[in-house]
Amino acid sequence: MAARRRFGSIRRRESGRYQVRYPGPDGQQRTAPETFARKSEAERYLTLIEGQILRGEWIDPERGKVTLTDYAARWIVERPNLRPRTIGLYSGLLTRHITPYIGGIPIGKLTTPIIREWRTKLLESGVSVGTTAKAYRLLRAVLMTAVREDELIRTNPCRIPGADQENAPERPVLTVSQVFALAEKLGGRYRALVLVTTFASLRWGEVAALQRRDLDTDDGIVHIRQSLVEIGGQGVVLGPPKSRAGVRTVSLPAVILPWLRIHLAEYVADDPAAFVFTGPKGGFLRRGNFRKLVGWSDAVAAIGMPNLHFHDLRHTGNTLASRTGASLRDLMTRMGHDSPRAALIYQHASTEADAAIADALSAVLAAQQGSVPPPAPRPDDTPEDGAAGALVPA
Template sequence: MRDEWTDPLRGRIKFGDYAAVWIAERPGLRTRTVELYRWLLRKHIVPYLGEVELGKLKTPLIRQWRAERLAAGVSELVLAKCYRLMRAVLNTAVDEDKILSRNPCKVRGADKEESPERSVLTVPQVFQLADRMPPRFRAMVLLAAFASLRWGEVTALRRCDIAEDASSVSIARSFVESRTHGLVAGPPKSRAGVRALAIPAAIRADILAHLETYVGGAQDALVFTGEQGGALRRPNFNQRVKWTASVTAIGLKGVHFHDLRHSGNTWAAQAGTSTKDLMVRMGHDDMRAAIIYQHASSEADQAIADRLSTLANAHRERRISG
């Protein structure tokens, strides 16, 4: 009976107040994650459930909230994020604070989101897109695709992160764009995001040429910058390179920068890479695979780079012979 008991007075805490404290006290949240959680609360949760006492927050009420928000035109993707946030907050109320005896977030399917399928570019398309970029951003497109780098990872690279012969790149940090703090350098998206990757031999010359032409000699000099030497911000980058017009011109309308990483991951998988080696190269943040990350060999990663290099060289040979 002692394990089942909860304090009824604490159950009178309003959900909105409890959730706000939960976010503030949650350890290890990235700046962008905090901003997202607060926005979800402010926009989609607190106006409807914020005044409800924890002890009165029941599954039918949550199901009704979701149905009404869907009817109002809120996307399933956004509501899935809201629901997962609510579930995490209430898990703490159950497991740690012992305010509730059970989590009322039991709405079947509410945590699922059907994201649109991402585009997969071919190797020739990536080179075609890179060639349409201003010269200072050409290598950035190639490296993002062939090393499967996230936007924040590739824009945060410094000279010291790339081997002198461009044979490898170390991912040790990432830029995050915050509404309140601007551009912030921090750790990658997850612990698995800290990794060292082999760069395919076929694009090493492109990287070396970029370093020589556009990057300062200091070891902490950013590898990819704007014309004035400042760190890149996504909206400014898109305007500088005329991204929308560029991808549309080569038949890739709707393609985003992140699709370069997705394409690189797909090529690696199609090359016969094992699941564990692929997850290491991606810097996958699935906690269930953390142990697998530790056992991937550098030889396997080099093999991935070699196979990607073969693809790139085959494209170049076809272009020359054609």
Template sequence: MANKDGHRRFGSVRKLPSGRYQVRYPGPDGRIRTAPETFARKGDADRYLTLTEAQIARREWTDPDRAKIKLGDYAKQWIDQRPNLRPRTVHLYTWLLGRYVTPYLGPVELGQLTTPLIREWRAKLLGNGVSQSMSAKAYRLLRAILMTAVKEDEILPKNPCRIPGADQEKASERPVLKVAQVFKLADAVPAPYRALVLLTTFGCLRWGEVAALQRQDIDLGAGTVRVRQAVTEQRGVGLVLGPPKSRAGRRTVSLPPAIVSAVREHLAAHVDDDPDAFVFTGPTGAQIWRGNFNKLVHWPEAVAAVGVPGLHFHDLRHTGNTLAAQTGASTRDLMARMGHDSAQAALIYQHATTEADRAIADALEGALERDRTHPRQPPAASQAEPRESEMDVSESTLDVSMSECDILESSKDRGEPQ
């Protein structure tokens, strides 16, 4: 804005030899800045100054010189300056950036990132065959990096990652095994890994957690397993023992008696008496790797025998979590068993259980509706009382089977391991 003498109170505009207009103004620190672009018309330059002055007054201004840092450089700094990231997380973030982000957006200055440019980048990923799940992971990482540029470093005025639904993964529903299938799978793998399948499933353990278990972590008397560490595989380093995935990952999990019995047999047959001895190892006594697991336990053949091709090892934990939710446990108790800091995962499993319960209620309603529409004639006085199989609403009509948890508790009646 100009004063009565025609001079501006804030900043200055001058015409360059090219005929375009250049803007200069003082930042909040008193240093003179030059606008990152020139203007074809003086009115446009004046409006830029007016907007910049208002941003400074509202404390919404960001330094355009700092916004010249390239995304690739800033993203690397972002990872390096987070000392609490787990090594596996650092590896994952670095890999996602190198594979999906920096090849497209790495040379772009932060100040030049816009929502249309982010949308174009995501469209290229999907167009090049990158899955929606992996695209969502890369998008969430980019959004987190740029949120730091907005909230903490105050380099950007707002986050350009503003694409609805881009952060959502729509992965296919993973299979949930029946209890009988879990035991069949355990019987299909080599004997040294039978307890691995059962403990992972009914203890709701992650791969890194079960691979890190030592004899001292098993309390057969109490029927519990203690999770205090996890294994991660680092490229160029090998297997590394560290803390669990989160603070809530440190936990003690109670096991069903049938699983305690299987673990007892495993410890007696395959694990040294040393408290530090790992519970599950390879043929040479070395720790098991995720990379050679399928070959070690003949996983593809085992899952084929169960009739669930494509089953992942993590689906065992998924199955255990589902069974735990079906018991009616509270969200907090499920969080503690699963090792989650957030209630989100537990709520997902509870939601699945709620849907199953609603299906039962719908089946009941269908049976009741049929009875109201076509009422049965009362028996004649000379007729015998109806047999139990002739009752209007029967278990066979509803097709409701015993829950998996009930089957587990009665496994001794089927001669299965205790």
């Protein structure tokens, strides 16, 4: 028989455990999702629920029954400002590292111990600290929306100190001599790719998306307007840069312009829409097969940097630019970095300041490479079939 109380009721079941029922703010009777071993525990539960209702903090437990897989998938679809690459990243993290472990659990049942156990399993299975941190940050963001916007759960169970930190090791920085050595090792249509990526501080997607109209080799300027992204199930997609600040104009060091002019003459069609850096058959460069295509492992080993990633070229360019004494604002603009507070400020830094960075880089390059004379035609630089024109001297 249920014990009568001012708020709710408690009934002892045949099992000996206590069941709780109470009226929600809408007048409908609710049953607690769990039974209790002691009557005092059931009474504390009712006191807690009554307080939540009086403070306007009560959430119907039925709302938290949606599984994490279903809610997270809808969460991605309902984020209208996500860029294609971000959608691909989030979908991959969910598919590989989240839903196989805890995707079937209703979000209202997720607890901090469950999240902690999930994270431990990822690390024990060989998932890197960096990837695990990315998956944790995504899960935390999804559940924060469930708390703050959709009001499906009261608190976010992602409360593990340090779980969002990647603690990635410092990436290597090439010397100027090593950059030019790597460019020579790759040679041909990939020589200018190395130089432009490094000394313009470009991301992979940004340099792969460059078109002839984006380059001004007279004034030494490259316009970053778009980014090439590979999305599972869709292939290669052209989209906006990584952030609003990614749309920018970058001044190139004058020292590398002769190589760029030669590249345009040899490998790029005389069409403003022609892509600047492509594969041997004229197709898009793809991150997945780039290393094998160009013999990256052998080339970086030859210059003494066997663990070098392509993104380390941008990191090198950023580091060299920072050594020119430019202001933080001008550096952030050149690099295409964004922040919630200062995106537009960085985006509108003066082009004169950016040109000064390029001039200073030219001085550094010239000092470390000797005079760096314009490249002479090489026997292995003969135009490939379908290449746009013969070698044009600087």
